[in-house]
Amino acid sequence: xxxxxxxxxxxxxxxxxxxxxxxxxxxxxxxxxxxxxxxxxxxxxxxxxxxxxxxxxxxxxxxxxxxxxxxxxxxxxxxxxxxxxxxxxxxxxxxxxxxxxxxxxxxxxxxxxxxxxxxxxxxxxxxxxxxxxxxxxxxxxxxxxxxxxxxxxxxxxxxxxxxxxxxxxxxxxxxxxxxxxxxxxxxxxxx
Numbered sequence: 001x002x003x004x005x006x007x008x009x010x011x012x013x014x015x016x017x018x019x020x021x022x023x024x025x026x027x028x029x030x031x032x033x034x035x036x037x038x039x040x041x042x043x044x045x046x047x048x049x050x051x052x053x054x055x056x057x058x059x060x061x062x063x064x065x066x067x068x069x070x071x072x073x074x075x076x077x078x079x080x081x082x083x084x085x086x087x088x089x090x091x092x093x094x095x096x097x098x099x100x101x102x103x104x105x106x107x108x109x110x111x112x113x114x115x116x117x118x119x120x121x122x123x124x125x126x127x128x129x130x131x132x133x134x135x136x137x138x139x140x141x142x143x144x145x146x147x148x149x150x151x152x153x154x155x156x157x158x159x160x161x162x163x164x165x166x167x168x169x170x171x172x173x174x175x176x177x178x179x180x181x182x183x184x185x186x187x188x189x190x191x
């Protein structure tokens with residue numbers, strides 16, 4: 001998988017952990033509103049440039065919007081900014097889908113960090129080498145698994161709540177509930 005870095009096992013909070021904690025706060029707010037708990041922050045060093053949280057899923061699944069993803073909402077905030085996007089890093093609590101990942105690549109952001117893998121619809125781990133030059137030559141780096149346990153906890157809580165019907169019965173729900181039970185059995189879901 002081209003361009004992937006996997007976090008080390010060292011102790012303490014890294015800069016990526018600190019930034020991911022901000023995305024997790026946005027996801028926690030979304031969860032509190034009954035939304036799918038995806039949070040996103042775009043950072044320039046230690047400065048927050050833009051934020052987004054998933055919208056359009058908290059209405060009992062009646063009118064789920066597949067456009068109001070946290071990453072897209074954060075990227076929209078960049079439209080009016082005169083900023084070197086190659087200096088930015090996007091942090092999100094779940095692996096970006098294909099739509100979001102393509103938008104991130106086209107935006108010029110060169111680094112994406114995500115917490116929890118999307119086994120059903122993730123796009124950030126696709127093999128870009130077979131794509132057109134616009135995508136395969138964009139030079140983006142992807143780091144996965146940063147604060148995965150804390151993000152897994154949010155998604156586990158979402159899928160465990162019978163009031164939340166978004167993606168109920170899906171591969172993502174099944175995988176998340178299994179992962180959560182494994183982590184709970186080991187006592188480390190929040191690591």
